[in-house]
Amino acid sequence: MINSQRLAHSCLNTTLALMITCVAMVTAGLCVSGCASTEYYGESYPETSKVDLFWDQNDVRTQYTVIGRAITTEGFGDSEEMIQSIREEAMKRGAHGVIITKLDSVVTGESETGKADDNYRHTNITREQQIESKFIRYTN
Numbered sequence: 001m002i003n004s005q006r007l008a009h010s011c012l013n014t015t016l017a018l019m020i021t022c023v024a025m026v027t028a029g030l031c032v033s034g035c036a037s038t039e040y041y042g043e044s045y046p047e048t049s050k051v052d053l054f055w056d057q058n059d060v061r062t063q064y065t066v067i068g069r070a071i072t073t074e075g076f077g078d079s080e081e082m083i084q085s086i087r088e089e090a091m092k093r094g095a096h097g098v099i100i101t102k103l104d105s106v107v108t109g110e111s112e113t114g115k116a117d118d119n120y121r122h123t124n125i126t127r128e129q130q131i132e133s134k135f136i137r138y139t140n
Contacts, residue, residue: 036078036085042068042135045094051087052097057134060097064136067095072131073106082131095135102132 045067054060070089074082090098109126 036072036074036082038070038072038085038089040068040070040089040093040135042066042093044068044092045137048091048094048096051090051095053083053087054097054099057099060099060136063139064097065139066134067137068093068135070098070133070135072133073128075126075128079129082129086131086133090135093135094137096138097136099134099136100131101134102130104130104132106130 070086072082072086072089074085086098086100105127107125108128111124111126112121113124114121
C-alpha cells in the first residue's frame with residue numbers, strides 16, 4: 001500500500017509540475033506580446049500630421065509614389081493597436097498615406113515541455129499577427 005501511495009504522490013507531483021510549466025509559458029507569452037511594433041524600410045521626409053489609410057491600392061484617387069514599406073507585428077493581433085502603430089510610423093516618416101498589402105499570422109517559435117519518457121508532452125507554438133504595408137506620398 002505504501003508503494004502505491006508513493007507512486008500516486010509522484011504522479012500527482014509530475015502532473016502539477018507540468019501544469020505549472022504550461023501556465024507559466026502562457027503567462028510569459030501574454031506579457032511578451034502585448035504591443036505592436038513596426039519596422040520601416042525606405043525613405044523619410046518631413047513629418048506629417050495626418051495619414052490616409054487604404055485597404056486596396058485602387059482606392060487611392062490621386063497620384064502617389066511609394067516611399068517605403070513596413071512590417072508591423074503583434075503577438076495577439078490587436079488590429080486597432082497595429083493600425084495605430086502603422087499610422088504613427090507613417091507620420092514620423094513623412095507619408096501622406098498607407099496602403100495595407102498583406103495580413104498574416106506567422107509562427108515565430110515552438111517549444112516542447114515534458115521529458116522523452118513522459119506520457120504527457122506539450123508543444124507550444126508562438127504566433128504573431130503581421131501586417132505589411134506601403135507608405136506613400138502624394139505627388140500632386
